[in-house]
Amino acid sequence: MSNAFPFAAIVGQEDMKLAMIMTAIDPKIGGVLVFGDRGTGKSTAVRGLADLLPPIKSVEGCPVNSGSLDETPSWFKASSTKLIEIPMPVVDLPLGIGSDRVTGALDIEKALVEGIKSFQPGLLAKANRGYLYIDEVNLLEDHIVDLLLDVSQSGENVIEREGLSIRHASDFILIGSGNPEEGELRPQLLDRFGLSVEVVTPNSIQERIDVIKRRDLYDQDPQSFQQNWKKENQKICKKILDARRIIDKIETPESILELCAEICIELGSDGLRGELTLLRAARALAAYRNSKKILKTHIKNVASMCLSHRLRRDPLDETGTSSRVERALNTVCG
DSSP states (O other): OOOOOOGGGOOSOHHHHHHHHHHHHOGGGOOEEEEEOTTSSHHHHHHHHHHHSOOEEEETTOTTOOSSGGGSOTTOOOSOOOEEEEOOOEEEOOTTOOHHHHHEEEOHHHHHHHOOOOEEEOHHHHTTTSEEEEETGGGSOHHHHHHHHHHHHHSEEEEEETTEEEEEEOOOEEEEEEOGGGOOOOHHHHTTSSEEEEEOOOOOHHHHHHHHHHHHHHHHOHHHHHHHTHHHHHHHHHHHHHHHHHGGGOBOOHHHHHHHHHHHHHHTOOSSHHHHHHHHHHHHHHHHTTOSBOOHHHHHHHHHHHHGGGSOOOTTOOSOHHHHHHHHHHHHHO
């Protein structure tokens, strides 16, 4: 049994929890970038959400967690056709890691001398069909971040060395977190994350007391604490699974498409990723709330987390990007 802190027991941080829930419903939304103070539950939320989701079925011994024998990579020789249940994968990517540990390493000498493709899978293989979590993503080397974002969008990891090529599925949800005081991500990389949220240390006395109480109870007896929150976790899990089933049936009125475009034009956001992410996130939220169609309120609820990190900095505007999104919503929506 996992010792993850229950997702439902996390106090506050509603935007962060909602962003992670929406990407669990529709991974096409993209990764989630969480910026904020240390000790605000960022890594706890990732592990808690993965823990409440149902286990996945994988071919026994498969290094990329393939769901069937047909999906296993060509370089993997399965010794069993048995499907086993494994927990939703959560892989941590540490700072200072080399690209070979991320993508996997190909033994060139063995391939040239013996004619055998010998491949040591990396973290991208382990994260397939799960979560890849990067703490302090803003301190990660740019070429590693570029690599991760490319793979997360294509869903495939390709390693090419000396004319040899190895590939395997690598379909994961990327969660990055960091403290903006320690450095910022390049705008090109910010735009590649689907959602971005800011978390802050609670300034409500009652909220801080609740955090302390729950963490203290968990530390004293993790299993009893998990049992006490099991029903609440199951409710969230059921809503996520129900939303996955109906998301393709959610109606998208023409007025909603116009609204997405108007908001992005008002903000002056570059490219069309903003509109697409806004639409997908609103659809996921509509499904989560069991709505038959996307409503204007769904757009308003997710606009800031979809667009705030895509805006150019305005040196004449001292307000934050979230405030600019709110102003644009007021202008467009009235």
